[in-house]
Amino acid sequence: MKHRDQIRQIAKKVNKSGQRSEMREKALPADEVMAILERTRERDYSYDRFLSTMCTRPHPIAIKAHDMFLETNLGDPGLFPGVAGLEEEVVRMLGELLGCPLARGYISTGGTESNIQAIRAAKNESGKCGGNIVVPASAHFSFDKIGDLLSLEVRKAELDSQLRVDLSSVESLIDEHTAALVGIAGTTEFGQVDPIEELSDLALEWGVHLHVDAAFGGFVLPFLDRSFAWDFSLPGVKSITIDPHKMGLATIPAGGLLFRNQECMNALETETHYLTKARQASLTGTRSGAAAAATYAVMMHLGREGFREMVGYCMDLTDHLVRGAKEIGVEPLIEPVMNVVALRVPEPSKVRERLMDRDWHVSITREPNRALRLILMGHMSHENVDLFLKDLKEVLSEFV
Amino acid sequence: MKHRDQIRQIAKKVNKSGQRSEMREKALPADEVMAILERTRERDYSYDRFLSTMCTRPHPIAIKAHDMFLETNLGDPGLFPGVAGLEEEVVRMLGELLGCPLARGYISTGGTESNIQAIRAAKNESGKCGGNIVVPASAHFSFDKIGDLLSLEVRKAELDSQLRVDLSSVESLIDEHTAALVGIAGTTEFGQVDPIEELSDLALEWGVHLHVDAAFGGFVLPFLDRSFAWDFSLPGVKSITIDPHKMGLATIPAGGLLFRNQECMNALETETHYLTKARQASLTGTRSGAAAAATYAVMMHLGREGFREMVGYCMDLTDHLVRGAKEIGVEPLIEPVMNVVALRVPEPSKVRERLMDRDWHVSITREPNRALRLILMGHMSHENVDLFLKDLKEVLSEFV
Known part of the structure; x- marks a missing residue:
């Protein structure tokens, strides 16, 4: 408890110099502001x-790339065709990494947005209102947000002794109102990989969208000695979440959302007026070009x-x-x-x-x-x- | 058309050095990656x-603050109590700026997330499923995304000759299934301010949440010679979107979402396991501390x-x-x-x-x-x- 009380104390007293709680009338010189920030930064704990x-x-090259593209906005790609091209390259590289070089997608703000958008696309494609999704009991809490946002019942399938989702439990939960099935490649709590191959078969059998949440595992599994069947090489897998800002060593906010094909993306598009592009598939409008550039830089540099x-x-x-x-x-x-x-x-x-x-x-x-x-x-x-x-x-x- | 074709050409050929379309096996030296990035950056157009x-x-001090806090994650505030404290300070300053020093809220990824979350909170509070929201015809396209996400009918009220929302049109659209009313303080297309005072009266009369989208105008209206009644000083206003990364001169992604009180925030909370905080009200999980620090820096520095x-x-x-x-x-x-x-x-x-x-x-x-x-x-x-x-x-x- 000592620790948590300490955090609360610090959060309360972040600014000891008396500039608290209201917006200043007068300007404060830049060096004074930077001094406050430096003291504050010291109160954050260290990754060590x-x-x-x-x-x-983030990888040092990610930081450099981020700085270089800091003022760019991928929400308005016609103004920033350079960084928009980098995002396309990243999507292509990710698609190739995940067994589908022609995959479509974009750099999101992170795993939660990617999961929201994948399930939203599945729901829109299926045309099922008031339906359900079947996720492993080990699913990330973002799926609870998704249930609330999209008015979907989130059915949680049991885990087996190895903490993978139990297939018979999944089968018992799927029905004609199921808009999507979710498998996890690298669970948040255990780093376990669900039996995605069997989930893919099940998804094809039921004609249901299978989404794979590989927010963490996406940049791990392709580089392990042990090999898993879990990506777009399985025909039932329709979308994958993979986060460059986790094991991809990019800067925040860099999430990845990949769809097997353009049709899924279409189910997300909104008409955009007064921008340089007529339609937009991302959840957010204005979005960081810096983090996409950082992702590109790390992927190119490390290989x-x-x-x-x-x-x-x-x-x-x-x-x-x-x-x-x-x-x-x-x-x-x-x-x-x-x-x-x-x-x-x-x-x-x-x-x-x-x-x-x-x-x-x-x-x-x-x-x-x-x-x-x-x-x-x-x-x-x-x-x-x-x-x-x-x-x-x-x-x-x-x-x- | 020439221009757009040009954009497409550039996007296609962003990377002329032959490293396209697949993830490299070999590492590419950092200086070569940076050279590609520099050439790419030149293809983005200039703000001039x-x-x-x-x-x-962004303001120069925003860039400095962003760099200093680049590796911080507000999704896990216990690890970063320093920057979490800065976010609290920003919310306090924004609340004070918007006529409600005790307002609650957080730094979102931008106007779209703030609008989504405000309407989601209103919907959850009202307990109305399959309802509607009434927005001005001049509303930002994010409200179309919101309708799709939250399964709400988006009713668009007509504008008057001055391109403000027409109150009689709003009145004709509200009914017992209305989960929220939206007014805009600084429309995206015209920079116009809706008659928020009258909307506030209407909202109170119907017992409906009034959300004010001031993504652009939030950092303009308080600093104009002419004065408007549009913020929390009106009792019907329950939430406000205000974007630091627009007229607040902060870095992307810095959106602002403010609620009049904690109850609205509660309607957004999800239980979070394995994090340093037990509940989370933001739409995204991992989120940029850098942009929050940048917002703090600009607000303190400019006053x-x-x-x-x-x-x-x-x-x-x-x-x-x-x-x-x-x-x-x-x-x-x-x-x-x-x-x-x-x-x-x-x-x-x-x-x-x-x-x-x-x-x-x-x-x-x-x-x-x-x-x-x-x-x-x-x-x-x-x-x-x-x-x-x-x-x-x-x-x-x-x-x-």
Whole structure:
């Protein structure tokens, strides 16, 4: 609790210099504003101790590209044909990465927008009002937002012992009112991959849109030694969420939404007046060209070999953590598939708080699979994993 | 057409160096990637010739603040209490600016998200499914997206001779299924302000949520000599959209959504697991801390006096343009209220194309008020307005 109280205190007192709570009449010199910002920035925690987030420090080339395109707006592409071309290139590269070089799509603000838009397209295509979608119980909370936004019932299918969605549970939930089926390639909590091949068969059988949420896994799975069938190479997969601002090392806000073909995109289009383009498929209007340029820069600079190296590093960290955890008697819920680990500990919430008191930012998974959840991103080091394990051991000793 | 073909050509050939269409296997050195980006950036047009957009170059202090907070994520505020505190300060300053220091809200991705969320909150609060919203015919196209997303009928009320929403038309459209009423303070096409005071009375009478879309006007109206009743000082106004990345001179993506009170915000909240905060009211998950910091920096640095000066400059440009247009026999549809001008010209689409051939980016308004639409942002100069008027005169001479 100490930790959280501290956060609240800081948030309340972010600005100690007395410029709080109302809009100033007078201008404040730039150096004074920058001094406030510098003090404030120091109150943010550092990625070095983050084991709870799927975001990371952007790659240096992403930062440079972002700066260069900062004033561009992809919502008005005729004014910015340069960056609009970069977005097209990114979509092409992502399509090729995901088994469909002719895929259509755009750079969204992130996984939530991509998921919203995929389900909205599926709903509009199906013409089903007041219908339902079937998602794994492990689905990201954005699907709850989607149910609320799109007035769809969100049916949650059970997980099997390996925390993949259970196919018989999915089958029992699909009906003629189902507008979309969702599979996850890299679940937020466990990094698990659902049986997408079987979901694809089921989707084809029912004539239902299958959306794959690979917000995290999209930039991991293609670069693992182990191979999975999960992308557009499966005929039932109609759309994929893949986030450059997670394992793609781009800047925020860079989400990716890919559709197998143009028809799905059409189901999203709104007529736009007074812009340089007559129709718009994105959820937002004005949108960042900077993050799209950053995505382009990282993908071009790293290439597949660079991503393989980065993912290899994260998997190394993951193995190192799991081995160390086992040595102190802590087992993972499942053997990690990617760089997400759920550790079985007593009283996960309390363990989390003790770890946060030691400045480790960790998180926990939901019932009925309560566990300590750790993401091993590229900002983490082997040294810090060792320090973390030492602290974990000490914290756990309080719980025996 | 020449111009548009050109755009298409450029978009197709953005990358002449042969790295097109697939994700590279090999890494490409950083300097080569940056060289591609530099060539690409040159193909974007320059704000100096933009008379069609409500965005502008960010203020230099916004760029500095954005850079400093680039890696922060407001979707996980416990990790970034510094920037989360800045967002709170911005909401407080905006609330105070809009007549309600205790207003609640957040920095969204832009006007579209803010409008979506305001109407979603209104719909959820009202508990009305399959209902309608009543918006002015001059409403931004984001309301068409909203109708599609939220399954609401979007009823468009007629405009009066001054291009404000006609109250009797609004009254004829409201019924017991109306979930929200929308008024606009600074219409996208005409810069006009709807009779918000009367809409507020109507909203109270019907017990309906009144949302004010001031995406553009929010940072203009408080700084004009002429004063309007349009914000939270009117008791019927429940939410306001105000975009820092338009006249607020912040970086993209910085939208603002303000609610009169916490109850409206509650209607948007989703439970979030594995994050540092238990509930989330934003539409997106991961979201830019950089743009919020940029907004804070500009508001602190300029203060009210700085904004008054900037708005004064834009209004000067506007007067200069309208005076010059009248001198060549071109009249505005209405006397400009803010820095948006709609000029009555013959065959607006063709005039637009001729102007675009001369590298002026202008736009046109919709039927039945077809006109040439110009926005006078801070990036425009008196010299360029003179050059534009010279070109406009020449272009129009082809049409007599």
